[in-house]
Amino acid sequence: MFWQAVGAARDLSRAQDIAGVLIRYGFGDMVRRLGMADALGKAGKVLHWQVPDEFARLEPAARARRALEDLGPTFVKLGQILATRVDLFAPEWIDELSKLQDAAxxxxxxxxxxxxxxxxxxxxxxxxxxxxxxxxxxASxxxxxxxxxxxxxxxxxxxxxxxxxxxxEADLRLLTRLAEIIDADMPExxxxxxxxxxxxxxxxxxxxxxxxxxxxxxxxxxxxxxxxxxxxxxxxxxxxxxxxxxxxxxIAGIPGRNLAAVDATGLDRRQLARRGAEAVLKMTLEDGFFHADPHPGNVFYLPGNRIAFIDFGMVGRLSEARRYEVASLMHGLVSGDSETVANILLDWRDSEDLGADTDPARLHNEIDTFVDQYKGVPLKRLSLSGMLADLVAILRDNRLTLPADLALLIKAFISLEGMGRQLDPDFDMAGEAAPYLERTMIAHQSPAALARRGWRAARGAADLLTGLPQDLSQLLRAAKRGKLRVEVEVLPLKHFGDRIDRAVSRLTVGIVTAALIIGTSIVMTVAGDGLLAGLSTYALLGFLGAVIGGVWLLLSIRRSNKE
Incomplete structure (x- = not known):
């Protein structure tokens, strides 16, 4: 399977490397299920599926991290991206993937x-x-x-x-094909x-x-x-x-990880924590364009309690509407408004999400219970990263995922609060965020913002009205020519029709196969030019056709059972 998916010989060597690393770290079963074992077999390699003792003792998340490190720069970067998806992976996986170092x-x-x-x-x-x-x-x-x-x-x-x-580019091609195979053959x-x-x-x-x-x-x-x-x-x-x-x-400054040098130079840790938080909150909630990876390696502390940010390879973007939704969500968490929180999360869910059929009543109940535990708690005693982590756990339990821009934002907030508490154990992230949340919500309802949205709506309505006569004219002309069609798609009926179509196809093949078997049996009694084991040409062709039809029928049933 994987051999056909790879197709191009230029990627075969890299496919062999990937399969070898996965096997070494105990993911041999995945290699077999993806069909990569065949790719290695074609190259003449001998597989040994035993996992070394040192790897067998590692937790799955640690083995996955080690495998990504060995696979090289593209996969290290992939692990760093996955570390931002707190809505998809459990905390132990996020912690392990966050250890990936971009060094070479x-x-x-x-x-x-x-x-x-x-x-x-x-x-x-x-x-x-x-x-x-x-x-x-x-770096890589x-x-x-x-x-x-x-x-x-x-x-x-x-x-x-x-x-x-x-x-x-070669790694990206392989990853794209692997993702397609995983979607098709690994429903879990x-x-x-x-x-x-x-x-x-x-x-x-x-x-x-x-x-x-x-x-x-x-x-x-x-x-x-x-x-x-x-x-x-x-x-x-x-x-x-x-x-x-x-x-x-x-930038000549103190690296963010060197807190001993911060103390030795007399910098104010509390002031640094506040300024770093204010900078990230301004980027996210006011500007809508932010540094998506504000970890200590990308931060320097300068004389005068100044802060420098470097490495803007990973940035996030938030529209004005999205910033208002984030502010409303966080305000709802702090104020105990579970209804607002649940509604925003349902609006955020991915349109392709497997949790699209999530029971809203169940989600509302879980959010209500979650929010209730924070009622009356002073801001300075709240852990914003802890609240967000618990909230994301509810999303995972309900099989909901966040859009990529929001996943980056939550990861940035969690990293920011962790950095702030390293500088100042009493760092109050929720308190620092409160003024920005209020300003964002007020700005969304300001006269200028209302006028801007009203103007956009009026312009859209005007475009619709001015184009209406032409659209109606085209519609009437199509109706006069008999070319007006109305299509109604009912998905349950479509699925039912597809199943009937497959069943009829199988029945037809089964009947044809049975007819071939009977016809072949009759032809075998008639003397002819023997080709194989005394069979005539027509008997041999009929027998081969019956075998092909039967094999197709079995494979079709097996594939449907998988689906």
Missing amino acids: PAVPFEAVRAQLTEDLGEAPETAFAELNTEPLAA LAQVYRATLHDGREVVLKVRRPGIRPTV LHRYHPQAVVREFAVSLRRELDFAAEGRSAERIRSHFADHADIVIPAIHWQWSGERLNVQDY
């Missing part, structure tokens, strides 16, 4: 020089006054070097790894929406490969904080930046 052995500078020269339009030593050829960091998609401009400013060069795009995994997740991941990864897009995201967020001196976003030097190279200001 550095490529020698000589292997990067030709590409760097092509992107700069001149030799690196000419473009910069100084260039340190030892990388500051090496890029390496970072430090340099000095001729005017004395220090910058960093984020260089895409040479030849990484073909590898990523449908709730994880493999094809939708892979589509979302492919879009995200291709965007990360485009460093110019990352630069535009950084510049957009930098413009939003133009009047906030306490938030620093590095400037992009566009004269050298492009798809494969991003040149930006160097």
Whole structure:
């Protein structure tokens, strides 16, 4: 099965690598069910399905993380995307996937020089006054070097790894085919929406490969904080930046993980926690364009209790309507309005969600019970991340999933509160969020916002009215010509009709097969030119036709039973 799905020989070697890693970490059964064992067999490899003792003792989530690490950069990125889907995976899986580190052995500078020269339009030593050829960091998609401009400013060069795009595209093709096979043959995994997740991941990864897009995201967020001196976003030097190279200001600060250095330099932890929270809340609830991965590795602390954000490869977007829904949801959680919370969650569910038939009454009851436990609790004693995690658990239990933009938002909030509490154990995320929630809700009902929505509605109504005469004219002309058709689709009847159609097809094949068997038996009694075991030509053809029809009938019944 997998061999036919892969099709192109160029991906076979990578398919063998994937199957080998999955087997090594104890996912041999999945390999067999996906048909990947056949792919390896065709390549002449011998499979040993035993799992090493050290892997057998690991929990499934830990084995999955180790397997993703061994599969390389594309799969590490996939794991990082999956770590944002708190609505799909249990907390132990999210915790394990969050440990995936985007690191890789550095490529020698000589292997990067030709590409760097092509992107700069001149030799690196000419473009910069100084260039340190030892990388500051090496990740799966890029390496970072430090340099000095001729005017004395220090910058960093984020260089895409040479030849990484073909590898990523091959992995994405394989992942797309794997997702299709999983959807078709592993119904127990449908709730994880493999094809939708892979589509979302492919879009995200291709965007990360485009460093110019990352630069535009950084510049957009930098413009939003133009009047906030306490938030620093590095400037992009566009004269050298492009798809494969991003040149930006160097940030000399304390990495977010080094809390000991924060204390040693006398920075105010509480002030840092508040400013970081205010920055992320402004990005999400006011600007609608936010850094989707604000973990300590992407944050630096600067003198004067300032905060710098870097790495805008993963960003999220929230429309004005979505921001109002988020504010209403969180306000409903804090105020105990379970009806509002349940209605918003039902509106958010994915249109392809397997939970589309979720019982609203059951969901309302669970939300009501959940919200009731927080009634009367002061804001400073609320854990916003804990509330969101419990809420997402209810979604999982009801087999509901969130749109990708909201999953990113919830993950960002959870990461933000974790960072804030590391800086200040008394950090009050709910209290910090309350003013932004109020401003978002007030702004949605402001005269300007109402006028803007009213104008859009009026313009839409006007377009509808002005086009109505023409639409009616076309409708009447179609009716006069006898070409007017009305189609009504009733899904239960359609499914019933499909089942009858399949049953009739099987009955027909069964009758034809039986007729062939009887006809063959009669022909066998007539002397003819023997071909095989004394059978005549017509007898042999009839026998083969009966066998083919019977096999098709058995396979069709088996496939229907699976469905």
